[in-house]
Amino acid sequence: MISFERVTLTYAGAERPALRDVDLRIDEGELCLVTGRTGVGKSTLLGAVNGLVPHLTGGELRGRVTVAGASTADRPPQEFAHLVGVVGQDPLSGFVTDTVEEELAYGMEQLAVAPDTMRKRVEETLDLLGIAGLRHRALRTLSGGQQQRVAIGSVLTSHPRVLVLDEPTSALDPTAAEEVLSAVTRLVHDLGTTVLIAEHRVERVLQYADRLVHLTGDGRVRDGVPEELMRDSDVAPPVVRLGRLAGWTPLPLSVRDARRRAPALRERLADVPPGPASPGGPATGAGGTPVLCARRVSVAYGATVAVREVDLELPAGQVTALMGRNGSGKSSLLWALQGSGPRHSGTVSAGGRDPGRVPARTARALVGLVPQNATDLLYLESVDAECAQADTESQAGANTCRTLLDGLAPGIPGDRHPRDLSEGQQLALVLAVQLAAAPPVVLLDEPTRGLDYFAKEAFARLVRQLAAEGRAVVVATHDVEFVARAADRVVVMAEGEVVADGATAGVVVSSPAFAPQVAKVLAPQEWLTVEQVERALRETATAGTAPAGGPA
Incomplete structure (x- = not known):
């Protein structure tokens, strides 16, 4: 569905490429999680999927990016609107209408979708994302999380084959994030939509990912199944770091996986009082005047x-x-x-x-x-x-x-x-x-x-x-x-x-x-926190007790 062939992207005045010799293939119906530290090029990689990079951002792109066989070099980004739906980091900056219902319909209007089809898709999207009660609300009166869900819905109504999400859960509370990710995974499994998600809160998305694309910081990428790449990734959620500490194999990607492996570790920690959550942090909730x-x-x-x-x-x-x-x-x-x-x-x-x-x-x-x-x-x-x-x-x-x-x-x-x-x-x-x-x-x-x-x-x-x-x-x-x-x-x-x-x-x-x-x-x-557990295990090991964790 998406193919990067030796892609190198260098912005004007930059000392080094944002992307370097990227070879990547993402198949139809995959949910691909893009990770990496801030500033390593995740948004650049996502923007290259529909040609926003470099057509609108500038820069020199060498190599070839194709979506469903169509090259981004041959067409402007607007001609990929029916193929690729993009939701940026700041939903409010992307809105072009006044109310939720109007925003959900706007993209379809630009694609000349029939009115009866538009109405049906709007209703489906309102239900899918749990925002039916916001139908007539002004966009600027919504909370940040509500705006994020409307932004996702505004591209879903066009039924794109590829959905690109840049920090989709950053403004959402845990429950709302789960609802959005549940809707996204339904698109993947039920409709075969290909989804790329760049997300700093990896702990929210990792368990759903079919493929992990990790930007290393020098413009290059590593890709593969999450279980393999998480062994040494410098960007890892707490559940993975806890698995590394306890020596669990394979590494858990979800709380469910980790909890099934954790009885021995819980027993090991049963009589140890937790210290501060981080070095120098608080041990109690007490305060001053x-x-x-x-x-x-x-x-x-x-x-x-x-x-x-x-x-x-x-x-x-x-x-x-x-x-x-x-x-x-x-x-x-x-x-x-x-x-x-x-x-x-x-x-x-x-x-x-x-x-x-x-x-x-x-x-x-x-x-x-x-x-x-x-x-x-x-x-x-x-x-x-x-x-x-x-x-x-x-x-x-x-x-x-x-x-x-x-x-x-x-x-x-x-x-x-x-x-x-x-x-x-x-x-x-x-x-x-x-x-x-x-x-x-x-x-x-x-x-x-x-x-x-x-x-x-x-x-x-x-x-x-x-x-x-x-x-x-x-x-x-x-x-x-x-x-x-x-x-x-x-x-x-x-x-x-x-x-x-x-x-x-x-x-x-x-x-x-x-x-x-x-x-x-x-x-x-x-x-x-993992640091609490690590300090406790180190202290008990020093006191002469057995190693932590136990076998998987």
Whole structure:
């Protein structure tokens, strides 16, 4: 179905090719997972499938890419629309209509599909992705996860033979991600659709993949069955790393596979108390003196109540993970706490002052917020200009923001345009801009979207450092593995209300939706990360006990 024949792609001004001598064949009806660290060329590989790369992105492509026998060199990308459906990382930027139903129909209109067929396909797609209740909703009023499902549906209605998804679950809560992946696998198995998925949250997709394509970082790719490539891949989910640690063969790709091999390991760990989830991380959910208190906070948009009388205290030195389904009110609560968002009722006090009742300059010194799309706060032409403006607005000393940025992400050129930075670098820049005002409360809305395992590990250390400095940090996220590594406390929201609040292990281990992979494999024991298990096994081995894991 898809063939790459000695493909090399070099962007203008680049020191080395983004893709180098790629030979790859993907058969009809395969679900292919594309992995690799941030910036290694995954989006370039996906874009080459329908000719967006290099026709729209520029660059020199040598070699040949074909889809169903048609070469991307011979036709413009729009002539592949009936063959290849593409969903990018940012769904909102790809929408061209106003409502869900209109967006689902738009692609078919461009392909001149008959009206009666269009209506039927729209209904099928609404049911397939569980978004029938959103039919008449304005796209901009949807949560990030709802927008992602609509974006996938907008290409599915054209019934493409190939579906290309770039980070399709990055904005979705665990349950919604499972629903989308279940729909995708039905397309593969029932209709024979060929699917390529690039995803940093490999733990969500790996068990469904027929083929793994791994970009090594030098422009080359390795491909094969997941069980083989995961033996030494530098990008591996917790369940695979736990299998490596325990010596299980073959390596498990799912929680089910790992749990069937885990009885000996659970027995080995039965009398060992779990330590911190990561070195230097928290052992309990305790915190210091509250630096922000919210009482009976409600947020409403017209007749829709997004946050309903929430009480919340944020102690100094504590990392709180704010979790819940898409649309549960997490972002609305963060904006209400920060002061810029609407607040229908209730009070917020940070340092004795209400961030929503003081000038913006004063509010940033009380509560800093990094929104879901970090680039919303970047509007100048260079990194240095953004840093200088942050110093001015925060009334901070010269180079305060730049010094913070160098500590977060060293080596970013000052003359680089912020829009040309990687997602991780953009996140670091916006966080430095907010920290320039030295707020005691830092709110982060979905900060790990687009970050690979290594970048998330570094970001977890950064979050712990902010807490160690005495700040209260709140991370609104669907990333259960990040929560396991970084959070002291978990607050779960549903329909605008807090339904759970406690120490991380106590809340997530018992949750089918929000438990990390290690917790699911080793439940009912309260282990959260591979690093916890590794340290415990090392310590018990040093004490003279038998080797870990046992035979598969």
